[in-house]
Amino acid sequence: MLVSKWFVIQILASLLRIVDINAADDPETRILGGYDVETYKYPWxxxxxxxxxxxxxxxxxxxxxxxxxxxxxxxxxxxxxxxxxxxxxxxxxxxxxxxxxxxxxxxxxxxxxxxxxxxxxxxxxxxxxxxxxxxxxxxxxxxxCDLPNKAISEDERPKEVFVAGFGDLEWTTIARSMLNKQQADGKALQNAFCAGYLSGSADTCRGDSGGPLFVVDSSGGSTLIGIISFGFQCGTPNTLGVYTDVSMxxxxxxxxxxxxxxxxxxx
CATH class of the missing domain: 2.40.10.10 (Trypsin-like serine proteases)
Structure with a gap:
């Protein structure tokens, strides 16, 4: 896969950063902004x-x-x-x-x-x-990192999840909305789901495969929801990343x- 804009920008950074989809109204601002994550935030x-x-x-x-x-x-x-x-x-x-x-x-x-x-x-x-x-x-x-304790239904899927990976250089995390879609580019997904920004403003990319899509609870604990599987070119508008559904x-x-x-x- 190609390198997305997010990860090209992150190559210029020196610290792991986290981006919250609620941090700003403009998705481009969210990607460029965000806040530094302390070292050893996700030891798993x-x-x-x-x-x-x-x-x-x-x-x-x-x-x-x-x-x-x-x-x-x-x-x-x-x-x-x-x-x-x-x-x-x-x-x-x-x-x-x-x-x-x-x-x-x-x-x-x-x-x-x-x-x-x-x-x-x-x-x-x-x-x-x-x-x-x-x-x-x-x-x-x-x-x-915890595993979900049961299969997650469409209605139970969280509205905000995080993905993490080193990408081309350094580890980054992106907050993203999980969408209730079960098809990608006309191909039915088996034991997988789509997630991402339809605007194409944030995505996982080369070097991130196999990494986690996870939720964080109020106490700071993490639960693994998905595994980064594949996509349709990094950060392309109107396309989403595909994740293996761990609960299945x-x-x-x-x-x-x-x-x-x-x-x-x-x-």
Whole structure:
């Protein structure tokens, strides 16, 4: 995908910033304005790096597991299956990063132990675009992002949600309105939803795939609602980003984590 205006502007910035859709009436002002987010605001955010470049984002949901998009691994799985590449060499998961271009005391790198791609993932249609990354050791000192406790109906979907990602350079968050649409460009979505600004004033883009779309409660706690999946050119007016609906995969996530943990106990 191309780089959106938001992320091009963010390349010039030095700090992670957050934008609130209620902060100003003009959407362009909201993107240019906003306010700085303190370092380590979202410690559960995971940067999936390869050769010092962030290729995808992810969300830490338990000590050993990160939720991300299945399509992040499209280019690598055949090489792993054929023995040309090891699983741990695909990406380096990084937690506690704020400026990915600098080494910070809060950062910690992990290795990948296993990758669990949804069995019904369809690459061409982006159906069931979800994966679990199992870390080689527990991230016990990092806060986790909550999962929704049940499937979310159309009427229950929140009006304001946030997306986060490093994009091309630095981690940014955008507040956005979640729209009750179940189709994108005439293509029916399976276990996914659309969200964004129809004006095209804010969007996720290259390097953000797999990252979180989340809500923040009154106490500051975060709940993962969606996974950045795909779009139709970044920031294009009258188009929306598409997000995997996490609430539709709660049973899958629970079963995969339980199965893996039981195997680890046997080993």
């Amino acid at each position: 955010f995971v940067a999936l790096k390869r050769m010092d470049i962030v290729h995808c984002g992810g969300t830490l949901i338990s000590d050993n597991f990160v939720v991300t998009a299945a399509h992040c691994f499209n280019k690598f799985l055949k090489a792993v299956e054929s023995g040309f590449m090891k699983v741990e060499d695909i990406f380096t998961p990084v937690l506690g990063a704020y400026n990915i271009c600098q080494h910070e005391d809060t950062q910690r790198e992990f290795k990948i132990k296993a990758i669990h791609i949804h069995e019904k993932y369809q690459k061409e249609k982006h159906f069931n675009d979800i994966a679990l990354v199992e870390l080689n050791e527990p991230a016990t000192n990092f806060e986790k 995969f709660l049973d899958w996530l629970t079963s995969k984590i339980a199965l893996s943990e039981s195997k680890n106990k046997v080993e």
